[in-house]
Amino acid sequence: MTLMLPAGPAQARSIAGVAPDLLASLRGESETLPPVSSTVLVVVDGLGALPLRAHAGHARTLTAAMSKKDAAASVFPTTTAAALTTLLTGEMPGAHGLVGYRVRDPRRDVLVNQLTEWEGAGIDPLTWQAQPTVFERAVSAGHPAFAVGFAGHAHSGFTHATLRGASFVPAGRPAERVATAWDLAERNPGALVYCYLPETDKAGHKHGVDSAEWVAALEDIDAALRLTVPPGVGVLVTADHGMVDVPAHRQVVLDESDGWHDGVRHIGGEPRMLHVYLEQDADAAAVLGRWRRDLEGLADVLPRDEAIAAGLFGPEVSDAATARIGDILAIARGNRALYDGAAEDQRGRNMVGQHGALTPEEWRVPYLRFGGFAA
Incomplete structure (x- = not known):
């Protein structure tokens, strides 16, 4: 797609x-x-x-x-x-x-909040x-x-x-x-x-x-x-x-017990637009296929190269920016939001107004x- x-x-x-x-x-x-x-x-x-x-x-x-x-x-x-x-x-x-809101620092392989976690x-x-x-x-x-x-x-x-x-x-x-x-x-x-x-x-x-x-x-x-x-x-x-506005019944929780984290190292971005970073040995095609299948109708799911080719991040994407973009992007449709069920901090699920998509x-x-x- x-x-x-x-x-x-x-x-x-x-x-x-x-x-x-x-x-x-x-x-x-x-x-x-x-x-x-x-x-x-x-x-x-x-x-x-x-x-x-x-x-x-x-x-x-x-x-x-x-x-x-x-x-x-x-x-x-x-x-x-x-x-x-x-x-x-x-x-x-x-x-x-x-x-994005939370993206991976390739140098340290950690997610960094782009508004608050610089220092x-x-x-x-x-x-x-x-x-x-x-x-x-x-x-x-x-x-x-x-x-x-x-x-x-x-x-x-x-x-x-x-x-x-x-x-x-x-x-x-x-x-x-x-x-x-x-x-x-x-x-x-x-x-x-x-x-x-x-x-x-x-x-x-x-x-x-x-x-x-x-x-x-x-x-x-x-x-x-x-x-x-x-x-x-x-x-x-x-x-x-x-x-x-995203009402509670429009929240989609990606629970670890349901296999959402298989082959996934980090889930960044924000609930309306996830950056999904894969493990180095993950079967990228299999993970992409699973996310597309299970989020059909709920989100648009595409790999990084397609997102860049579509011009989503602009006509030119630097090497540095490319390294920060998720291997897979999941962009919520309508007024849904996608939450990482394995994240330690679940306070974001209390947000009503959201953006990113x-x-x-x-x-x-x-x-x-x-x-x-x-x-």
Whole structure:
């Protein structure tokens, strides 16, 4: 079988083009964005275009700027580590190398959480993610660069991999982060400012996209973005991915007693998109056949070479990225999730909102222009 990326509307753009376009707008050379004195990139983590439209009454600021064409395509897998790195480098996962949530470090043959385990796993952000960030490119061109986010994120390995080149500015609630971003852009002509808003992603994981908690988080962000954009500043609001709600009865548990781990050394990724790493002496064809048979109708299962050939990770996949991709990929269909029953930590089964696969809810994200970009 060959799995292709989902089709989007004819006007759809990729989030991989956001960073280069923002830099071009500062030079007056963008084909899609007007020239501006400074620019702000606002990323609302986990906010899909379809869930946003479905809750338009709770996000009047965002949806007032949103037409049918104001959407962009995320990347595969639709997870923060992969998609946010694409947004901040302009490169697809096959090039920047963050190809999933938990992937194998080939050097040590262990799974590493790409958001939180850099230091403990001894991974160097400068080599694991070697592509220049949009902030490094901005600074090299003479533009000030800033990243506004939680103080606790300032020195993480993931921050060093994706935000290097930017001066990190901590701020609290969404309204404070937005106000700080607007102020930095106004006081620093030519600046590129990044503002990270993860509240919808957190509420969605814990309570679900249709929950009162998720709606409250969306309303809080929408209210923050009502703040008037300073003259000459262009603001682009987008997301890394969306999400779907997975009820408990849609969970598929891969129990060791049922033979799911025969020939399997590690199961990484996340419940909506598993990286399956095989033992060196495993019969790869037999394992692939078994997974395909037993997950028929529940997930798309394909070997690494087919996934790469289909362009799932982008047009070019480096040797380093290839070594991190599972021998087999299992991509959940619909609103199902696949859980490793042998994993010590089963807390993930409490998550309601999830992402990583290829549904339109996960794949399509808003692409909204404010301030100088809305002109």
